[in-house]
Amino acid sequence: MTELVLSTRNRHKVDEVEAILGTELPGVRVVGLDGLPDFPEVVEFEPTFAGNALLKARAAATALGRTALADDSGLRVDALNGMPGVLSARWSGRFGAGTDSQDRANMNLVLDQLSDTPDDRRGAAFVCAAAVVTPDGHEHTVEGVLPGVLLREPRGTNGFGYDPIFLPERETRTTAEMRSTEKNAISHRRRAFRLLAEHLRAHGVVDAGA
Numbered sequence: 001m002t003e004l005v006l007s008t009r010n011r012h013k014v015d016e017v018e019a020i021l022g023t024e025l026p027g028v029r030v031v032g033l034d035g036l037p038d039f040p041e042v043v044e045f046e047p048t049f050a051g052n053a054l055l056k057a058r059a060a061a062t063a064l065g066r067t068a069l070a071d072d073s074g075l076r077v078d079a080l081n082g083m084p085g086v087l088s089a090r091w092s093g094r095f096g097a098g099t100d101s102q103d104r105a106n107m108n109l110v111l112d113q114l115s116d117t118p119d120d121r122r123g124a125a126f127v128c129a130a131a132v133v134t135p136d137g138h139e140h141t142v143e144g145v146l147p148g149v150l151l152r153e154p155r156g157t158n159g160f161g162y163d164p165i166f167l168p169e170r171e172t173r174t175t176a177e178m179r180s181t182e183k184n185a186i187s188h189r190r191r192a193f194r195l196l197a198e199h200l201r202a203h204g205v206v207d208a209g210a
């Protein structure tokens with residue numbers, strides 16, 4: 001059994017990443033930072049998802065002396081030149097970060113900003129960068145992308161963030177209309193952590209049989 005640290009306090013994220021890595025690398029367990037109250041909050045100031053994922057993975061690997069993983073994700077909107085990007089969580093301002101009301105405000109702001117954008121220019125993608133940092137300084141990042149388009153009205157109540165307005169390519173339902181197992185099977189996080197699993201195996205960070 002190999003235990004990997006995921007640099008997050010979000011229990012749901014730990015479960016989701018463990019489920020993804022578990023199918024790729026049986027025998028790997030993922031633990032978060034919630035048992036470590038003194039671990040300082042990492043300020044995510046980098047302009048890229050990969051940069052922020054590396055910041056978080058490095059912080060955990062350095063503090064704990066163990067191999068650490070991290071991710072950073074968000075929505076890339078073509079008509080907004082790739083924004084909200086790394087600012088997705090606080091696009092409408094810093095208030096109430098991570099709450100449902102902030103999620104709604106962020107989504108409504110993007111809808112307003114795209115109100116004049118025609119249907120054929122409403123391309124967007126959920127993007128997730130995943131990083132691994134080992135105590136001996138090995139660093140690697142990968143990116144998973146779920147392409148789609150943005151609707152004009154929210155649809156569905158599952159998920160979080162921008163899910164109600166995001167229609168993945170070749171799907172008829174938004175990610176907020178899918179069950180979590182359906183969304184997780186195609187998600188940007190799934191795609192990123194699958195690539196990361198390949199890297200961990202290929203570079204001997206975890207045993208091939210793990």
Ligand code: IMP
Binds near residue numbers: 072126
């Ligand atoms: P984080 O990297 O998981 O903290 O995500 C940053 C922000 O990106 C979230 O607060 C959401 O606004 C947005 N986001 C990331 N992944 C998703 C997703 O799967 N659905 C909807 N919004 C997402």
